[in-house]
Amino acid sequence: MRFYEFEARKIVELAGIPVTKYGFCTSAEEARKVAEEIGGPVVIKSQVLTGGRMKAGGVKFADTPDEAARHAEEILKLEINGHMPRGVLVDPKAEVKQEYYASVVWDGTAKKPLMLFSDMGGIDIEEVAETHPDHVGKGHVSNLLPVGDFEAKQVVAATGVTGSQLNRATPILARLARLFRDNDMTLAEINPLAELSDGSFVALDAHMEMEAEAVGRQKKLLRKELQIAEDDTRETYEPSDFEKNVGAIDAADHRGVIQGKDHGFTGNLGLVIGAGGGSLTLTDAVRNQGGQPANYSEIGGNPSVAKACGLAKEVLEKDGVEKIAVMMSIVSNTRVDIVARGVIKACLELGKDPGETIAIFRIPGAWEEEGFKILDKYGVEYCDRSVSMWEAAGRAVAKIQGAPA
Amino acid sequence: MSILLDKDTTFIVQGITGREAVNLTRECLDYGSKIVGGVTPGRKGREVHGVPVFDTVGQAVKHHGGPIDGSVVTVPPAFTKDAVLEAIENGIKLIVIVTERIPRGDVAEMVELAEMRGARIIGPNCLGLIVPEVCKMGGIGGPAKDAAKAYQPGRVGVMSRSGGMTTEISSSLTAAGLGVSTAVSIGGDAIIGSTYAELMPYFEADEQTEAIVIYTEPGGRMEAQLAEWVKDNNSRLPIVAFMAGKFMDDDEMKGMSFGHAGTIVEGKEDTATEKISRLEAAGIRVVERIDEIPDVVKEKIGATA
Amino acid sequence: MAETLNKVFIDVEVDDSIRNDAALAAKLEEVCPVDIFKDAGGTVEIVAENCDECVLCKLCIEAAPADTVHVKKLYDGTELS
Numbered sequence: 001m002r003f004y005e006f007e008a009r010k011i012v013e014l015a016g017i018p019v020t021k022y023g024f025c026t027s028a029e030e031a032r033k034v035a036e037e038i039g040g041p042v043v044i045k046s047q048v049l050t051g052g053r054m055k056a057g058g059v060k061f062a063d064t065p066d067e068a069a070r071h072a073e074e075i076l077k078l079e080i081n082g083h084m085p086r087g088v089l090v091d092p093k094a095e096v097k098q099e100y101y102a103s104v105v106w107d108g109t110a111k112k113p114l115m116l117f118s119d120m121g122g123i124d125i126e127e128v129a130e131t132h133p134d135h136v137g138k139g140h141v142s143n144l145l146p147v148g149d150f151e152a153k154q155v156v157a158a159t160g161v162t163g164s165q166l167n168r169a170t171p172i173l174a175r176l177a178r179l180f181r182d183n184d185m186t187l188a189e190i191n192p193l194a195e196l197s198d199g200s201f202v203a204l205d206a207h208m209e210m211e212a213e214a215v216g217r218q219k220k221l222l223r224k225e226l227q228i229a230e231d232d233t234r235e236t237y238e239p240s241d242f243e244k245n246v247g248a249i250d251a252a253d254h255r256g257v258i259q260g261k262d263h264g265f266t267g268n269l270g271l272v273i274g275a276g277g278g279s280l281t282l283t284d285a286v287r288n289q290g291g292q293p294a295n296y297s298e299i300g301g302n303p304s305v306a307k308a309c310g311l312a313k314e315v316l317e318k319d320g321v322e323k324i325a326v327m328m329s330i331v332s333n334t335r336v337d338i339v340a341r342g343v344i345k346a347c348l349e350l351g352k353d354p355g356e357t358i359a360i361f362r363i364p365g366a367w368e369e370e371g372f373k374i375l376d377k378y379g380v381e382y383c384d385r386s387v388s389m390w391e392a393a394g395r396a397v398a399k400i401q402g403a404p405a
Numbered sequence: 406m407s408i409l410l411d412k413d414t415t416f417i418v419q420g421i422t423g424r425e426a427v428n429l430t431r432e433c434l435d436y437g438s439k440i441v442g443g444v445t446p447g448r449k450g451r452e453v454h455g456v457p458v459f460d461t462v463g464q465a466v467k468h469h470g471g472p473i474d475g476s477v478v479t480v481p482p483a484f485t486k487d488a489v490l491e492a493i494e495n496g497i498k499l500i501v502i503v504t505e506r507i508p509r510g511d512v513a514e515m516v517e518l519a520e521m522r523g524a525r526i527i528g529p530n531c532l533g534l535i536v537p538e539v540c541k542m543g544g545i546g547g548p549a550k551d552a553a554k555a556y557q558p559g560r561v562g563v564m565s566r567s568g569g570m571t572t573e574i575s576s577s578l579t580a581a582g583l584g585v586s587t588a589v590s591i592g593g594d595a596i597i598g599s600t601y602a603e604l605m606p607y608f609e610a611d612e613q614t615e616a617i618v619i620y621t622e623p624g625g626r627m628e629a630q631l632a633e634w635v636k637d638n639n640s641r642l643p644i645v646a647f648m649a650g651k652f653m654d655d656d657e658m659k660g661m662s663f664g665h666a667g668t669i670v671e672g673k674e675d676t677a678t679e680k681i682s683r684l685e686a687a688g689i690r691v692v693e694r695i696d697e698i699p700d701v702v703k704e705k706i707g708a709t710a
Numbered sequence: 711m712a713e714t715l716n717k718v719f720i721d722v723e724v725d726d727s728i729r730n731d732a733a734l735a736a737k738l739e740e741v742c743p744v745d746i747f748k749d750a751g752g753t754v755e756i757v758a759e760n761c762d763e764c765v766l767c768k769l770c771i772e773a774a775p776a777d778t779v780h781v782k783k784l785y786d787g788t789e790l791s
Contacts, residue, residue: 106509108596108625109626111516213509214508275568278567280622302424305762332544333425345718373786424744
């Protein structure tokens with residue numbers, strides 16, 4: 001789950017990291033007030049979940065509260081990369097002596113959070129790591145033991161930073177690591193972490209991302225502190241009705257997992273497929289044999305008849321879908337007979353003939369003999385494991401393109 | 406002979422009274438696995454298919470009268486970490502986590518404790534592992550007679566991020582007469598207990614294993630880690646890889662997440678194409694279709710024989 | 711519009727002889743993993759919407775006296791035993 005800059009600032013502030021006296025505003029008047037309170041030059045920043053704000057004119061400087069209000073007015077109406085702003089951030093224009101970089105990310109190989117620090121902040125960290133590796137400090141933290149300040153200190157010191165800067169940066173990086181763990185973040189980044197002319201350190205910009213699986217247990221931060229509504233999921237793209245509907249069916253029943261995606265798919269062959277790896281393999285196989293999927297989907301775990309039926313119905317109700325192919329890799333814990341019941345029921349409930357509508361059923365594995373009995377009864381063409389996934393996909397494509405069955 | 410499991414392996418099922426666990430317990434028992442107890446807090450005294458249920462792992466160990474080798478954990482995501490930590494702290498050394506959607510931080514904690522205690526975690530979000538005709542831990546292969554169709558004893562070690570594809574690949578190896586030494590569904594999450602490279606030493610030390618087949622997807626650094634391991638350790642085992650999800654290289658698909666939690670396409674580094682070249686550079690042959698796997702394996706085993 | 715169908719694949723019935731057995735009603739509700747049986751104040755009630763979810767586990771048949779719980783597979787005309 002992604003956060004807006006104004007939310008990320010709040011998150012780091014809650015963790016005990018110094019921030020500026022910023023204000024989040026949703027109107028020009030609010031911006032004027034905040035600028036007055038700040039009492040000096042300010043920066044007005046569009047709050048959108050996309051980059052390129054500066055280039056698009058979404059970041060402007062103002063010397064007076066009037067100017068601040070004017071810029072806010074414009075920026076609040078400015079669309080950037082297809083995104084409209086939630087509001088604007090009004091920040092005091094900082095007198096920066098030096099910019100640093102601090103972040104925490106997951107290291108999947110080490111299976112631990114990794115702290116990153118550089119005294120060359122404000123620019124692309126990947127570039128710095130490549131061109132000036134001795135200016136980037138790295139260090140893992142344990143998942144079990146509390147994060148020690150000394151661990152952060154080691155990472156900062158590795159870049160050559162010493163003196164009072166070391167002592168100011170250390171607790172900030174340590175708190176960033178703690179908040180990364182406590183709040184189930186997948187990315188916690190402060191860039192730049194600014195040293196101001198008076199020697200104090202402050203987070204000038206922050207970028208946070210939380211793991212989707214953890215959203216359910218971070219209610220205090222999300223609902224109480226940040227007041228983010230439950231349906232405000234900030235997806236990278238807007239899910240289609242199909243995707244939302246399938247998501248709702250999945251959420252309502254804990255038995256098994258279903259997922260559907262149709263972004264970029266415009267074909268006539270509905271895919272009711274699984275599991276995760278099988279879905280990828282089968283989608284490749286359909287496309288590589290000239291088929292046109294109407295969607296991608298995944299059936300995983302051991303879904304109920306209702307869940308399998310729900311997915312199949314959603315696929316069948318998509319515009320342009322003429323037939324569905326029901327295919328999976330050999331299943332161990334997904335029951336073939338349960339899925340067969342589900343997809344056949346979907347056809348029946350929509351008034352369609354299962355034999356006509358299901359182009360091919362290829363799910364070998366657990367309870368397949370029982371499944372075959374059901375498929376026989378309803379005249380659905382099926383094949384067993386002796387027919388590869390590639391071949392089954394090919395048969396579905398041939399059928400929908402009009403080849404004799 | 407096999408890795409991680411043998412005919413004497415004993416294990417418990419944590420969360421045994423749940424819908425999936427009841428099913429999986431039946432299957433494993435029918436397969437000949439030695440399930441010596443189950444744990445569901447509050448349900449001590451019950452039985453699932455003849456297996457006694459306890460409130461705690463400690464009670465199961467006491468009842469068994471000695472250390473228990475493993476545990477299959479099917480407990481829901483909010484409680485999985487607690488269950489796994491309990492297993493580890495009660496001396497269990499091999500833990501198969503079937504549960505999916507566990508927050509990464511919890512998984513990382515479990516993995517770190519396992520490492521400290523000399524235990525091994527397989528998963529999460531996996532179907533377990535199987536040594537054909539000897540033992541199965543988890544839902545892999547399904548009911549005993551279905552598992553027998555796909556898994557016959559043989560010469561190839563199989564590792565897969567996808568549970569279903571473990572069986573699909575194993576089935577093609579069995580049908581081709583090559584058979585499987587041990588098959589491991591390693592799980593689909595971003596952080597897992599055992600990666601390909603971490604399991605390779607076990608296969609390397611297993612005389613029965615003559616080749617390895619892996620199933621892989623775009624995303625993550627596991628394949629790069631394997632390629633490095635193979636080079637650094639001068640492995641005797643030829644490896645064949647099948648990669649799915651190449652359609653995700655298409656521009657209109659970028660930015661979406663498919664397959665497992667770990668499969669998020671984030672720029673060229675992690676795409677299918679990049680990964681394939683990396684693997685091939687380490688001598689790992691990548692095939693386009695599952696049905697090609699047995700012939701390539703035979704070719705490679707023949708070459709090193 | 712699409713309708714919802716019940717008992718397309720599985721039909722579950724109990725004999726009158728056990729319908730009012732309160733202990734059995736409670737037991738059946740407890741053992742069925744897909745909630746086909748409901749303990750309606752000491753009477754066994756079949757939840758029609760859940761019949762097609764039957765996983766053929768036979769826990770209900772094992773919990774009741776012989777031949778009093780009938781799980782019928784409508785797709786092949788046989789009964790679970």
